[in-house]
Amino acid sequence: MEPSPASRATATQHEQWMVEGQVFEMYKVFMDLPPNSQTAKLEVQREKHIEYLSKGLRQLGPSFVVLDANRPWICYWILHSIALLGESVEAEMEENVIDFLCRCQHPDGGYGGGPGQLPHLATTYAAVNALITLGGPRSFSSIHRGKLYSFLLRMKHASGGFRMHDGGEVDVRACYTAISVASIMNILDYELVQNVGNYIISCQTYEGGIAGEPGSEAHGGYTFCGLATMILINEVNHLDLPSLIDWVVFRQGAEGGFQGRTNKLVDGCYSFWQGGVSALIQRLHSVVDEQLMPSDAEEEDCSTDTRSSSTPVSCEGEQGHVDETCHLSQEGQQIACAPVNFFSIGLDFIREHAKLEPLFHSMALQQYILLCSQVEGGFRDKPGKHKDYYHTCYCLSGLSVCQYSWSKMADSQPLPGMVLGPHSNLLQPIHPLFNVVLERFYEAHEFFSRT
Ligand SMILES: CC(C)=CCC/C(C)=C/CC/C(C)=C/COP(=O)(O)OP(=O)(O)O
Numbered sequence: 001m002e003p004s005p006a007s008r009a010t011a012t013q014h015e016q017w018m019v020e021g022q023v024f025e026m027y028k029v030f031m032d033l034p035p036n037s038q039t040a041k042l043e044v045q046r047e048k049h050i051e052y053l054s055k056g057l058r059q060l061g062p063s064f065v066v067l068d069a070n071r072p073w074i075c076y077w078i079l080h081s082i083a084l085l086g087e088s089v090e091a092e093m094e095e096n097v098i099d100f101l102c103r104c105q106h107p108d109g110g111y112g113g114g115p116g117q118l119p120h121l122a123t124t125y126a127a128v129n130a131l132i133t134l135g136g137p138r139s140f141s142s143i144h145r146g147k148l149y150s151f152l153l154r155m156k157h158a159s160g161g162f163r164m165h166d167g168g169e170v171d172v173r174a175c176y177t178a179i180s181v182a183s184i185m186n187i188l189d190y191e192l193v194q195n196v197g198n199y200i201i202s203c204q205t206y207e208g209g210i211a212g213e214p215g216s217e218a219h220g221g222y223t224f225c226g227l228a229t230m231i232l233i234n235e236v237n238h239l240d241l242p243s244l245i246d247w248v249v250f251r252q253g254a255e256g257g258f259q260g261r262t263n264k265l266v267d268g269c270y271s272f273w274q275g276g277v278s279a280l281i282q283r284l285h286s287v288v289d290e291q292l293m294p295s296d297a298e299e300e301d302c303s304t305d306t307r308s309s310s311t312p313v314s315c316e317g318e319q320g321h322v323d324e325t326c327h328l329s330q331e332g333q334q335i336a337c338a339p340v341n342f343f344s345i346g347l348d349f350i351r352e353h354a355k356l357e358p359l360f361h362s363m364a365l366q367q368y369i370l371l372c373s374q375v376e377g378g379f380r381d382k383p384g385k386h387k388d389y390y391h392t393c394y395c396l397s398g399l400s401v402c403q404y405s406w407s408k409m410a411d412s413q414p415l416p417g418m419v420l421g422p423h424s425n426l427l428q429p430i431h432p433l434f435n436v437v438l439e440r441f442y443e444a445h446e447f448f449s450r451t
């Protein structure tokens with residue numbers, strides 16, 4: 001059993017001092033540099049990163065015979081990193097990746113970790129996001145949507161959550177990966193959504209963050225997954241957002257980076273998992289305001305029965321049009337219902353202005369990513385660790401979140417002062433619900449709205 005967040009404090013104290021010492025030493029060396037050298041140190045090493053990423057992609061080719069179970073992930077991490085850097089891959093490589101992912105697609109739907117492997121929700125999410133990142137009709141239509149839907153439905157569990165694979169574990173990650181791909185592919189319906197909200201609510205802990213499963217510890221990775229899922233199913237008002245905010249604002253360390261959970265070490269990948277939570281919350285101003293200051297009228301409204309069970313039905317608004325998803329109260333009162341357009345949620349969400357300010361110190365996080373996580377070609381967890389594609393993807397995703405964190409509109413150019421280092425550091429903006437580059441999301445949304 002995991003130690004509780006509080007009792008773990010002394011166990012990691014020594015490690016904590018070691019990391020702080022190393023990071024602060026790096027910052028001190030940086031501060032002592034002349035201004036020109038400081039700017040150079042803060043530069044995103046685009047060419048080196050592209051070189052590292054392209055090499056990784058080439059290794060996935062036919063001669064790459066290593067049997068491992070996460071090759072769609074490697075495709076996504078690399079392709080998304082390249083897209084964040086504003087680059088694209090050559091046509092031949094694009095074809096190769098599509099063909100390779102087709103071979104990972106199971107005849108009964110979903111994607112396995114490699115050709116011939118059983119389908120798994122995590123690799124399905126990775127494959128779908130990789131294909132969306134590539135873009136174009138050939139890539140999009142390589143995904144068998146009907147079969148994918150059957151696979152997702154087969155993974156649905158009696159608790160409302162999803163299993164990662166046949167006979168696999170049920171957790172918040174499975175809920176997110178299933179709902180994310182269903183939403184972006186326009187196959188999300190009530191059958192898939194049924195009771196997912198209740199499952200996620202049961203994972204929000206006393207700390208305010210969300211755990212992987214009921215009774216476990218709140219963690220940044222699962223908090224991102226749980227929050228994004230609740231938004232995609234139109235039930236985010238059923239989470240306790242003020243306590244979630246209280247939790248996430250304390251996860252940024254003095255080093256500038258984020259930790260994943262209480263009393264653990266900072267790590268570059270949480271720049272996205274926790275930074276992404278902030279990016280989502282910034283567009284939830286109306287729900288946050290409502291939970292902080294519920295008015296009498298709203299208290300009587302069916303939509304604000306926040307802690308009751310979450311069985312999605314829809315509720316008629318005052319003007320007689322369908323405007324909100326509501327839920328059966330604990331007493332089981334039936335409320336007028338009408339369908340929710342799940343497909344439009346992702347698009348509407350990103351068109352909404354980010355009215356709340358970022359919940360973290362954006363410059364400090366950019367400093368951690370650029371000075372402590374960035375190495376020659378690639379990014380890492382922290383000083384002393386090796387670079388890898390996972391950390392490269394999530395450090396760059398987190399860096400993009402930072403750069404646009406003060407922009408009200410998702411794709412408006414940030415003011416120069418919001419981008420640490422030279423302005424050439426500016427990355428592409430992402431859609432924070434799916435973690436794909438925003439323009440690739442728009443293209444996919446347009447394509448799947450027609451099918
Ligand atoms: C879409 C998708 C598949 C999302 C996955 C989300 C994610 C990153 C979950 C975190 C899993 C976890 C408990 C890591 C703790 O590892 P650790 O104990 O090594 O790290 P820590 O000390 O930083 O907690």
Ligand SMILES: [Zn+2]
Pocket residue numbers: 267268269270381391
């Ligand atoms: Zn990490």
